[in-house]
Amino acid sequence: EAQVTQNPRYLITVTGKKLTVTCSQNMNHEYMSWYRQDPGLGLRQIYYSMNVEVTDKGDVPEGYKVSRKEKRNFPLILESPSPNQTSLYFCASSFSTGADTQYFGPGTRLTVL
Amino acid sequence: AQKITQTQPGMFVQEKEAVTLDCTYDTSDPSYGLFWYKQPSSGEMIFLIYQGSYDQQNATEGRYSLNFQKARKSANLVISASQLGDSAMYFCAMREWDDKIIFGKGTRLHILP
Numbered sequence: 242e243a244q245v246t247q248n249p250r251y252l253i254t255v256t257g258k259k260l261t262v263t264c265s266q267n268m269n270h271e272y273m274s275w276y277r278q279d280p281g282l283g284l285r286q287i288y289y290s291m292n293v294e295v296t297d298k299g300d301v302p303e304g305y306k307v308s309r310k311e312k313r314n315f316p317l318i319l320e321s322p323s324p325n326q327t328s329l330y331f332c333a334s335s336f337s338t339g340a341d342t343q344y345f346g347p348g349t350r351l352t353v354l
Numbered sequence: 355a356q357k358i359t360q361t362q363p364g365m366f367v368q369e370k371e372a373v374t375l376d377c378t379y380d381t382s383d384p385s386y387g388l389f390w391y392k393q394p395s396s397g398e399m400i401f402l403i404y405q406g407s408y409d410q411q412n413a414t415e416g417r418y419s420l421n422f423q424k425a426r427k428s429a430n431l432v433i434s435a436s437q438l439g440d441s442a443m444y445f446c447a448m449r450e451w452d453d454k455i456i457f458g459k460g461t462r463l464h465i466l467p
């Protein structure tokens with residue numbers, strides 16, 4: 242089954258404790274992206290990647306890191322999480338750009354205390 | 355300035371009526387794409403419809419159509435014959451030349467029986 246998976250689905254952590262949210266897709270997609278969703282703000286793009294070893298900042302990259310060492314994986318790293326990073330995070334992928342629709346993962350709800 | 359504006363935070367519509375969700379966008383790029391997504395209360399993001407800036411005809415997908423008025427920079431989603439299952443959050447999004455994707459803040463649609 243074609244899908245985007247994220248782990249963990251739920252995470253409660255404390256300020257400053259490094260964490261990684263994994264994202265994997267099995268559709269051989271080139272484009273992958275991370276978003277955060279906050280009430281009243283919609284989805285905001287954090288980082289995106291056009292292909293292996295190519296990443297670019299979205300609108301809200303501060304406090305996040307990503308890497309794209311393999312085509313299928315695009316982990317989101319929070320080196321020193323803070324409470325304002327408490328949010329719902331979505332990973333998404335598409336075959337390419339332009340008209341290609343994005344397939345979204347199920348979301349990761351992160352709480353930073 | 356917001357690049358994607360959804361002016362209706364919430365809407366109530368009687369079942370079986372048609373509904374129009376507004377979306378205006380701001381870009382100086384001649385090549386862009388516009389998307390609509392649905393997010394039910396379960397949280398997943400569901401792709402509904404796509405319109406390219408060079409597409410001559412308005413996009414349609416089943417009960418969904420996109421009323422694309424390029425000169426006005428609007429891309430309204432029209433849902434015909436609404437159903438109870440259409441109750442959800444709806445997001446308009448735009449992909450620009452640099453492949454960043456910008457989402458609007460969303461419209462919460464309530465279908466009344």
